[in-house]
Amino acid sequence: MSNVTVTVNGKSHTVDVAPETLLVELIREKLRLTGTHVGCDTSQCGACVVHVDGVAVKSCTMLAMTADGASVTTIEGLANGSALHPMQEAFREHHGLQCGFCTPGMIMSAVDIVNRKGSDLDEHTIRDELEGNICRCTGYHNIVKAVAAGAKAMKGGAKPARAAE
Amino acid sequence: MYAFTYERPKSVEEAVNLLKKSGEAKLLAGGQTLLPAMKLRLASPGTIVDLSKVAGLSGVKRDGNDIVIGAMTKHVDVMNSAEVQKSIPALAHLVSVLGDPAVRNRGTIGGSLANNDPSADYPAAVLALNATVQTNKRKIAADDFFKGLFETALAGDEIIEAVRFPVPEKAGYEKFRNPASRFALVGVFVAKGKDGARVAVTGAGESGVFRVKEMEAALGKDFSAKAIEGIKVPAKGMIADLHGTAEYRAHLIGVLARRALAAAK
Structure with a gap:
């Protein structure tokens, strides 16, 4: 040890x-x-x-x-006290999860994508960059929407729409 | 994972001494292949010598007409290097289609070459660009480095320090990815250097990366997709598995070589 x-x-x-x-x-x-x-x-x-x-x-x-x-x-x-990080909030808002098992990794990868590529992300870029994250429920559609929205919200430094319930 | 002894040397010399001391020691670079293999108990080294704190093994620099990449340089840093993007854009492209972003943040060029997976991308670039592998002992030409499946010319106490790539006139890389593993089902690197054209294929050969001399001869006269249109690579010696037959892989070599030539710059 x-x-x-x-x-x-x-x-x-x-x-x-x-x-x-x-x-x-x-x-x-x-x-x-x-x-x-x-x-x-x-x-x-x-x-x-x-x-x-x-x-x-x-x-x-x-x-x-x-x-x-x-x-x-x-x-x-990621969260600031009871206020979700904008990327977490976007996953909630856009139904970017079903069982939720892959979600922590998806969100950490998504924040990393924004850190590297900025907040204006097209669908192709998001799908390409998420290739190391596998989801067996959603078919990725809403994950991609959530990442695009979360990226925009991160740019604005926007406060999450509402606190976690 | 089986238990092992962990060592974290600060210098190449210290690492070499640790390798000599323990017969079952393995070097850990980025760990993106070794650690998964250990988790599956396909590898069980008695000692892990972690190179992450060894100074002076990372970085990309231009040296005359060569690009020199330190063995512990992470994939992401080769991909984003302005020098690589300018001098050997095909190499930057190769790294951009290797693994996934998190893997590229950890994996290294030295680790990939020392492992010599028959489906890895870097061996194709090293062989086609006629690069030289510099170790703590000697300089090994690409043609002498790769010795078959997961086999290289490296001795048990030898450590890759850097890889020296001569800047080509033109080069291109095209890869047909296995959609599950992202490894190359077939990958073809073409390069036109001062000693002529070289074509290296990864993913297809039963003995790992290899050159296609017939294509090279034709490309020496005319470095274009058209020059190799009639050349067929025989299926003998190609990997056959559930992902593709030997004939399919042989066919892909021609297709991807032509695409690589069309995209070469």
Whole structure:
């Protein structure tokens, strides 16, 4: 076991982990932040996407030890108190989810897309950029709409339409 | 995942010593192939030597007529490099169709080459552009580097430090992606350099990446899609699996080579 120090959602944690601990296991099992999901064993589904030092990463495909010293943002770190992040609000508004299992990864990838590509996103770009996130319910249609709307809302720095209920 | 010992060296020298010390050590670069393989228990190294904190292995620079890419340079940084986009746009394009955004944020050129997956993209670029793989011991020409499925010329205590790509006159890459894995069902990289034309194929060969000499001879005289219209690649030695037959892959080589030539710049 070795110590690893990570800042998660602004808070520093020093945790004792085994070398084979994955970043997602550190997040879910040690820090009990269970919003980040594990959907596959093959690094394809994207349910585990978090931001590591500002960029989207599949947290099931990174060792916790490699994240030593890094700053991590998970889905729990997006909302501002009870007010949803604009991208979360857009997924709610546009019905961008059914079972919701893939949603944390979808939203973390969506915010990353806006960070890289700006807020004016066409459908082709969104579909192309979301290729590392798999959804088995929606057929993606409303996810794409939600990402486009969420991107626009992020630009305006718009306050979410309403607080989470 | 099976348990292993974890090491995080700060220098190439320290990493080499760790490799020598442990017979079962594996280098961890971006981990986008090794970690999934370990999770599925297809790989079970006794020691992981994590290269993420080794200084001086990342970055893209121009050196005379070459582009030199550090082994730990992430895919996203090759894709976004102004130097690569200007000098070898086909290489920037290749990286843009590799994996997905989160994978490109972690995966590295050195990791991809050392792994030498028969469907990986980078080996096609390295072979077609006649690049040189620089290690802690020597310089290995692309033609000598790839040795078959997941096999390379690298010794057990050898570490890739950088890859040196001569800037071509023209180059192009076209890939037919497996829609599930995003790996190349077939990918063809064509390049016109100072020593003539080279054509490298990934995804199709049973022994990994290979060159198509007949196409190269024709392209040496006329680097255009038209020049290779009549050339058929035999199906013998091609991968056949549930995604495509050997004949299908052989056919795709011609189609994709012509598209790569049409798109070459």
